[in-house]
């Protein structure tokens with residue numbers, strides 16, 4: 001799709017522009033995006049073109065290339081050693097979250113909101129990996145736990161996920177009529193204050209040679225310089241920490257909420273998954289991360305959830321220089337949308353593409369780490385999600401523990417076929433209406449209780 005401002009050079013040359021509807025004056029094609037841009041662009045592609053256009057032409061950048069972030073993530077923050085050192089933390093936090101939900105359901109409340117349960121659980125795992133809060137000073141500890149901190153993070157996530165017209169129309173950005181940038185600055189100032197105190201707290205501990213050997217803030221503070229002698233500034237550290245929080249919380253919780261919604265909508269799939277769990281792990285001990293490779297049906301459920309509900313259905317990229325795709329000229333600084341949603345539902349790639357049918361992945365092995373373009377929930381190429389190892393593990397393991405330890409059902413009176421599956425478009429695409437579910441114990445009580453008394 002083509003909107004505003006074609007470069008002079010390209011106006012003159014004899015190029016083939018990607019096809020698209022005629023844009024509006026000043027607004028270009030923005031009105032065509034609508035409330036669910038991934039669906040609308042997919043429909044547009046189906047109706048208007050016989051090819052598979054994925055292009056949105058626009059004249060300025062969303063983000064700079066951040067190859068260095070990926071390197072720091074993969075080679076320094078999420079090393080195999082750190083991954084395994086947090087294994088106990090992950091299990092404790094998941095069981096703590098599940099236990100809490102069961103207590104609520106057994107204690108008179110009829111059901112729980114799964115977005116809140118899973119969101120808190122994911123946030124606790126990520127913040128413990130980042131901050132190792134057990135070893136923070138009382139002040140920093142109290143601060144991290146305050147509703148204010150959680151609220152600030154929520155605000156950052158909401159604003160980062162909002163549709164900001166200035167991203168698409170350069171002149172809009174200058175005037176900021178919605179006051180969006182003002183709000184953004186205010187919330188980032190709050191985040192910055194919190195983070196500064198956490199960094200100071202870690203630095204103090206470091207100087208006093210006490211504790212905090214293990215967490216990610218510590219890893220950032222003690223990171224040696226790059227080959228060119230560049231040390232990370234505190235602003236860069238805060239940015240990376242925010243990346244971990246933004247990338248590592250709602251993505252996981254939302255994927256699991258979608259998976260549970262599909263399982264509760266089709267109880268025979270839920271039963272089959274729990275039967276696999278019982279035959280591989282049983283009910284005498286809790287499922288471990290090391291059991292995951294032996295649970296192929298669970299894997300298939302996760303892959304099918306990634307396919308049908310990619311949390312980032314539109315990947316936003318920019319062309320750094322003029323290039324050509326399928327014979328079309330793409331000028332430098334063009335905003336490119338890769339419509340993962342449309343790819344994952346392409347009838348030429350998948351039979352019955354709109355149906356949740358995990359069995360399709362039992363015999364068809366696809367790589368979710370960006371090698372197979374038919375399934376790319378984490379993107380692909382240089383901008384692929386740097387936290388995908390942790391993301392995949394968390395989704396599989398949280399789901400495994402939920403399936404093993406809980407009898408899951410919809411609240412009384414809600415029929416599976418009536419469960420709505422509406423989406424809400426934003427930075428990620430969660431359910432529009434939170435999933436409400438009843439969680440009752442499915443394993444002996446001591447298995448759950450023993451793991452939260454730590």
Ligand code: HEM
Nearest residue numbers: 243244247248251252312315377378379383385387390391
């Ligand atoms: C189910 C879990 C997850 C999914 C589905 C997911 C998906 C994605 C996708 C699709 C992208 C954009 C790729 C692109 O632009 O082509 C992305 C970027 C990113 N993800 Fe994830 N992610 C998940 C978990 C995580 C976790 C656990 C972390 C961190 C601990 C993380 C950190 C990031 C960061 C920092 C980026 C931005 C990279 C950049 O700007 O170059 N993600 N993720």
